[in-house]
Amino acid sequence: MSSESGTPSTTAEHPWPVRTVARKIGDWIHRLGAVWVEGQVTQINARPGTQTAFLTLRDPSADVSMSVTAPMWLVRELGTPLREGDRVIVHAKPSFFFGRGTLSLRADEIRAVGIGELLARIERLRKLLAAEGLFSPERKRPIPFLPKGIGLITGRASAAERDVLVNAQARWPHVLFKVVNTAVQGPQAVPQILRALSTLDKDPEVDVIVIARGGGSVEDLLPFSDEALCRAVAGAGTPVVSAIGHEPDTPLLDHVADLRCSTPTDASKRIVPDVREETSRVRQMRDRGRRALHGWVDRETRLLTQLRSRPSLADPLGPIQRRSDDVEVHRERGRRAMLGLLARDQAEIANARGRLTALGPAATMARGYAVVQFTDDAGNLQVLRSVSQIEDGARLRVRVADGAVHAVTETRETEGGGP
Known part of the structure; x- marks a missing residue:
């Protein structure tokens, strides 16, 4: 502390007594x-x-x-x-x-x-929260179909607690609840509900939170129109279900909650499915699936029967056998044609060979003729066709039918006997 002059008036060596501190605090508050x-x-x-x-x-x-x-x-x-x-x-x-x-x-x-003033304040708050978008349907989260854990905030041993637990467990016996009992009216309601909401919102095993209370007067339901509670519910990460009062009761919590239920009993029906209804639905779906499968099998069986009744599938080897017979006929026809062509060609070759043999030099020489050859200047054998092609003393090769002899020319005679 400081004195009015601004200099410290108390130190560890010179502390103020309690009365002085109390008097100075009192003087400041009284002003x-x-x-x-x-x-x-x-x-x-x-x-x-x-x-x-x-x-x-x-x-x-x-x-x-x-x-x-x-x-x-x-x-x-x-x-x-x-x-x-x-x-x-x-x-x-x-x-x-x-x-x-x-x-x-x-x-x-x-x-x-008065009640009128309270209702007017609630209406002003409702307009404020609505303008901020806290009532918008787009921000509301869906409730899980089958939550693994449900947080319940309600009064201790209240009818609302009993209605939610009994009806929910009757619908789905294995449902798991985490119940937090709080005051649901009076000055302690809002702080306790806020603490319970924060605790359940942080619990990873809780998929949905239900805030439930039975009916009551306007004054009794005032905590559920509190601004702090409405903003906490809007900011919660876990979907929140409001189940406050009876059907006509609509506190502001109903507008910001992700799901509004008219009564706690209605909340128990909305947060868990009915095991009997789901079992019946599964049975119906299974029957529909069975009928659909049987219908599909029957339809496909008829289609296969129609396909099998077609000639191509009724006797699949018949066309192949007929085509095989056709191939065999054409093959045999081709073989006969080829053999006939070969026979004609062989006959022509034999005829040509005979003519060639008759006209060839070998046959002529066999009748007594000979082929005379001489060596030209290049050393190649040439057929002697004229006596003028050689000189006296030229070496000759005489080919006969069975061989050849060599001779030397002595004299040349021309046609007519001349030298």
Whole structure:
């Protein structure tokens, strides 16, 4: 702390006594002006014969409370008796009690918040949340068909808890619930529900969270229209189901929840399937599948029968055999044609060979003729066709039918006997 001059007035060697600190704190608080405060009454201590009533005023959306003192006559002048859970507006001045070192509000006016005012505030909040898109159907998440774990936030041993558990287990006996009991009305409801919602939202085994409560008056259902609770539900990572009151009851929680159920019993029907209905549905689907399969098999059997009745499939080897016979006929015809062609060609060759033999030199020589050959200047044998082709003394080769002889010319005679 500092003195008014700005220099430190306390040190470890010169500390202030408690009375000095309390007095300075009191002086600072007493300089504060009066304020208007709204809250929920959680405790009333107004004993007969006393002049002062002691109240505890709590913020309905947070775990914060303050003590309020008021003259007894101020409490008695209220139109309706003040009860725990009532919403009030207090005009008070902060006061510091020097002896106990405590802070409280000293009230000089108390106004009860009527139902009309509460409903008007809820309507203003509804419009605000709707404008922010918290009621939009696009942001609502689907509820799992068969959740592995269900978180249930409800009052302890309440009819809502019993309705949800009994009906859900009757529909699906193996359903798993994680129940968190909280206050569902009064000043403790919102903080407890917020803690339970946070705990279940972090649990990986919980697939859906149900907030359930039976019917009640408008004042009893006020916690479920609290702004902090609505925003927490909208921001939860796990789908949230609202099952508050009866069919006509529509707190703001119904609008921000991913699924709104008219009653806790309705919630149990919406979060788990009915094992009997699902078994019947499976049986129907199985019967439909069986009939469809039988129909398909019958249809395909008829198609195969029609295909097998066609000539190409009724006697698949017949066409092949007929084609084989045709091939054999053509092959035999081709063989005969080829043999005839060969016979004609062989006859022609034999005839040509005979003519060639008759006209060839070998046959002529066999009749006594000979072929005379001489060697030309190049050393090649040439057939002698004229005596002028050789000179006297030329070497000759005389070929006869069975061989050849060599001779030397002595004289040449021309046609007519001349030399």
